[in-house]
Amino acid sequence: MYIVIGGGGKVAESLAQRLLNSGHEVAIIEQSSVRADRLTTVLKGRFMVVCGNCCDASALMEAGIEHADLICAVTGQDDNNLATCEIAKALFKIPRSIARVNNPRNERIFHSLGIGAVSSTTVVAQMIEEEAMASTLKTIMSLKHGAFTIMEIEIPRSHKLETEGGCRVCDLALPPSTILIAVSHGEQFDTVNGQTTLMP
DSSP, rough: OOOEEEEESSHHHHHHHHHHHHHHHHEESSSSSHHHHHHHHHSSSSSSESOTTHHHOOOOOOTTTOSSSEEEEOOSSSHHHHHHHHHHHHHHEEEEEEEEEGGGGHHHHHTTOOOEEEOOOOOOOOHHHHHHHHTTEEEEEEETTTEEEEEOOOOOOHHHHHHHOEGGGGGGOOOOOOOOOOOEEEEEEEOOOOTOOOOO
16 A cells, blocks of 8 residues: 655654555655654655645645555644645545544544544553553453353442442443353352442
């Protein structure tokens, strides 16, 4: 694929090298001549660096946008990323566009315009949440070669849970096919129903 990247910061550099390593051809548009020069020395593979504004149609044309399969706008400014993708789609009929979204509240706007949106803030927050929750999981037993797993989950301390007096099982958004078997309080085990209250 031939991919045009708008922006030449750390995200663009990392993305470009990953794409180049996968055998794609890449053109990067970067406004800062210092950053543009740096990219020419650090990247390896078939690439082009254009010093210009990725929101400018002439810079996009210099980068060969009319032959591109994909535009990725990854500057630090949501409005620049939105404008870059819209110009590429409207003027050059680029079939796919993906944008970095710095403010998660803007994701809805990008999606409504048919632009793939990736919010680094949302992604990092989800990863931290998953890591925090994963440390409370312990596999007790796997059945049917891993098709079923019995796990013990320690409910972490939470100000919200403690102030609200816990959370009822019927209010949980559990993944499909999940069944809660029992709740332990120290040495005591109780069976679970929808009205069972869970506490840290």
